[in-house]
Amino acid sequence: MTTRKPVPVEQRHVYVQVVEGLLQHALHGQISPRLKQRLKQVGVDLDRPLLPVYPVSLWMHCLTIIAEETYPGVPREEAFRRLAEAHVQGYGRTVIGRAVYGVMRLLGPRRLVLRLPQTLRATDNYTEAELIERGPTTYEMRMNSAVDAPGYVEALFEGMLRVGGADSPQVTKTHADPAIPSSTYLLTWKDR
Template sequence: MPPEQRHVYVQVVEGLLQHGLRGQVSPRLRERLRQAGVDLDRPLLPLYPVPLWTRCLHIVVEETYPGTPREEAFRRLARAHVEGYGATLLGRAVMSVMRLLGPKRVMQRLPEVLRGTDNYTEAVLTELGPAHYELRINSVVDAPGYAEALFEAVLQVGGAQAPRATKLREEQDGTVYVLTWTER
C-alpha cells in the first residue's frame, strides 16, 4: 500500500492525545497540533494519514519532553501511549484480555493487535525460543526507540518480566525487531 494511503485509526490518536498526555497538552502544543492537522477542540476524525500522525508524534516530543535526548523522549511517549490506549473503550477491552493471557500469548497475538491500529500493518512473528521472538513489520517508524518501548510496554501489560525489544535491522519495506523477556 502506498504511503499516502496508510492511515492510523482514531483510537490510536485518542489514546495518546486525549488520554496518554492528560494534563500535558499545553496551549502551544494544542495549537501546533491544530496547525499540523489534528484539532483537539473538535471531534477526532476516524482516520489520520500516517505522515500527519508521524509529524504529530514529533511535535508532541518537542513540546512535552524538551531537552530530553530524542530516543528517551520517544520511549517515554510510547509508554504514555500504551497507558492512554488502555483508557480508550477499545483499549480497555484489549488490555483486560492481555493481562489474562501472559507474555507468550500476548506475543502471539501482537500481529493481530497491531493490525487493529491502522489500515496497513502486517506483522510476521517467528518464535526463536522460550521468551525469544523475532517480529517483522511492514513499515519503518521515524521515531527512534518508540516502537521498541511500545512493544516492551505491551509485553509488560501481559506480565512479562524485564521485556526487551531491540531493532535488529531496517529493510526497504519494513523493520525487524527481536523481543525477549525473562521467564518466571
C-alpha cells in the same frame, strides 16, 4: 504475514483509538497551548472531535511535535521512549484499549506476542507482522513499516509485554529499511 491487500504508503492511516489514546488519555492535562497550536497547524484540531482516521505521515509528524513539546531538552530517543510508555497507558484507557488490555493480561507474554499481528492490525489499515520463534521467551517480528521515532516502537512493545505480565521485557530493532518500508524487532523477556 497474512494476505491483507498491501496499502500504498500514501493511503496508510492510523485509527482514531491510537490518536485518542495518546492525546486524550495519556497526555490529559499536559497539552500546552503551544502544543495544541502546533498540532492544529499540521491538521489535528483538539477543539473538534477527532477524525476516524489520520494519515500515517501526519501522525508520525505529530509524534515528533508531541515529543518535542512534552519532553523539551530530553534527548530524542528518550523523549520517544517516554512518549511510548505514556501512550501504552493512555491506550489502555480507551474503550477498545480496555478490552484489548483485559485480554492481554489473561494471555500472558507468550500468547500476547503470538497475537501481536492481530492486535497491530486493529490500530491501522496497513500493518502486517510476521513472527518467528527464536526461543521460549524470544521472538523476531518483521513488519511492513519503519517508524522514524528512535525508541518509540521498542518502548511501545515493551509496555505491551508488561501489560501481559512479562518480566524484564526488552525490544531491540535489528533492521529497518524506510525505503520499502520494513523493520524487524527482537522481543525478549525473562521467564518467571
